[in-house]
Amino acid sequence: MRDEHLTLLDIMERDIPHAEFAFLSACHTAVGDEETPDEVIHLAAGLQFSGFKSVIGTLWEVDDSVAKHVVEAFYKN
DSSP states (O other): OTTSOOOHHHHHHOOOTTOOEEEOOSTTTTSOOTTOTTOOOOHHHHHHHTTOSEEEOOSSOOOHHHHHHHHHHHHHO
């Protein structure tokens, strides 16, 4: 996949048997594509389809400094 884009379908078709947890701190990782608003699959859901038991994503735009504090607080607790 070095020379190609990684698609949501690529992720969903993978079987990752020992996947436990994914923390997606980028913006809108739990939001679908604007071009296909009726689709309910987004990056966070795609990771769950591939086998991750727990996934955290964002529904909104997140400033990097705020995301850093959220991640630190999450892993601290």
